Amino acid sequence: MKAVHFGAGNIGRGFIGLLLSQAGYEVCFVDVNEELVSELKARGEYPVTLASEGQETTVVKGITALNSASEPEAAARAVAEADLVTTAVGVNILKFIAGTIAEGLKLRLQGESAPLHIIACENAIGGSTQLKERVYGKLDDETKQKADQRVAFPDAAVDRIVPLQQHEDRLKVVVEPFYEWAVDRSQMFEGYTPVEGIHYVDRLEPYIERKLFTVNTGHCSAAYVGFLKGYETIQDAMKDDEVAAHVRAVLEETGAALVHKHGFNSAEHGAYIDTILERFRNPALTDEVSRVGRSPIRKLSPGDRLVSPAMLAFESGLPYKSLAKSMAAALLFDVPEDPESVELQASVRDIGVSDTASQYTGMAGEHPIMGELMEQYEALKAETEAGRS
Incomplete structure (x- = not known):
């Protein structure tokens, strides 16, 4: 064959x-x-x-x-x-x-x-x-x-x-x-x-969304928050208790939304999340933060791994705070070798972070998720600048 x-x-x-x-x-x-x-x-x-x-x-x-x-x-x-x-x-x-x-x-x-x-x-x-x-x-x-x-x-x-x-x-x-x-x-x-x-x-949809909203959402969340803390690899970032706690919180939000939509068994999905987190920690892999976080514009787009599960959580009446924090961290992903990162940072400088976020996520400025995103952005930016001083 x-x-x-x-x-x-x-x-x-x-x-x-x-x-x-x-x-x-x-x-x-x-x-x-x-x-x-x-x-x-x-x-x-x-x-x-x-x-x-x-x-x-x-x-x-x-x-x-x-x-x-x-x-x-x-x-x-x-x-x-x-x-x-x-x-x-x-x-x-x-x-x-x-x-x-x-x-x-x-x-x-x-x-x-x-x-x-x-x-x-x-x-x-x-x-x-x-x-x-x-x-x-x-x-x-x-x-x-x-x-x-x-x-x-x-x-x-x-x-x-x-x-x-x-x-x-x-x-x-x-x-x-x-x-x-x-x-x-x-x-x-x-x-x-x-x-x-x-x-x-x-x-297939339950399998696609389970993977996309757990593996991909979790992976890029570790990359964006890890980048702000100065880590070069996902494995090093996941050794940081704050990063690991954030990624778990993100996956608990996406997990709740997936269980609500597709009827997954909560305990089984919780075990799946544990497996994914262990995969991110695999010491035999060296996965660069810059690779996992690359193309932030695509990752922030309406149908992708951050906005889509956040919208699903919002529409289901479920939490989305940690997902909004990952989006905010993506807007701070500043890697000169990544064309999308360069475009994103240029947009923030030209039209401001709020309009940039609306433009790339497809969410209106007055949407509740946008309000949370902006709050998280300001907190992360202040924390990052304090860490550099």
Whole structure:
């Protein structure tokens, strides 16, 4: 069986590519990084090491790679011939790979072909649905009709911490032992071939929101508050009792909202929160605050990991104070190497923090969450300035 995976970065190699290979697929990575593609082609394998006490290493073999920029026809042909297509490129990059996938589907749908599932493994709600919209925007009506019958885009929820890393072997990846990959089987064709390692579910939204509002919300909360305290890694930040207490408080707020909305068992969700906090503390991982906190504008957007659970809590009559504090800390995330951080800080200087917060969160200035956010912002700013003096 052949799988085409878009995105040969650490997550692509250390999570999706690894699982697909272990499930028996020959994996073809598609990327635009020529050095990475060339090395994958030349070696046909790469090592993945678990960030655990035993540091177990698996060598992923039988893989190849294509550069969709310099080999567009070959990349499209690979899609046309694939048994499965997956992505891990970042939701903002889906628009750039849609053309290659569309060209592949045009070739595939010219004749008889088996049903194809295309799964976007991104940190976003409805990632595959978003990809489908991008791809369909590049197809004519006749091809769309054929695709409706033979191509499916099931949404997925993925969870595995893969930190920024540098190794002498540039193909090596270190990943945490924990992972979860859930796929909405209600969006798949009957008779699909299950992939070992994927958890197929009938309703995906609870899994997506549980992951996004616990792992991602907690992770960025640790990053933003940790940054203000001068920590360089999440692991160091989580050793600070104040940071750890804040992250737990955030996850108790999102947890209450999730239990209220989806009917999760409170005790089971509490145990899930404990597991997530231990993952953040994993001493075998070194995850930089600057990486986890990067792109604060995206993380502050209305449908993302901070505003969305805060709005859910507000609408459910539940607390959101700690979430507002994380938003406030995000507005103080000042990292010159991060373009979104630079844009955010420029906006604060130009139009003020209140208008900036409203602009990027989508919340009106008079909204109660905004009132709490501004109160937390002033407190954090004063505390940070006092710490520097």
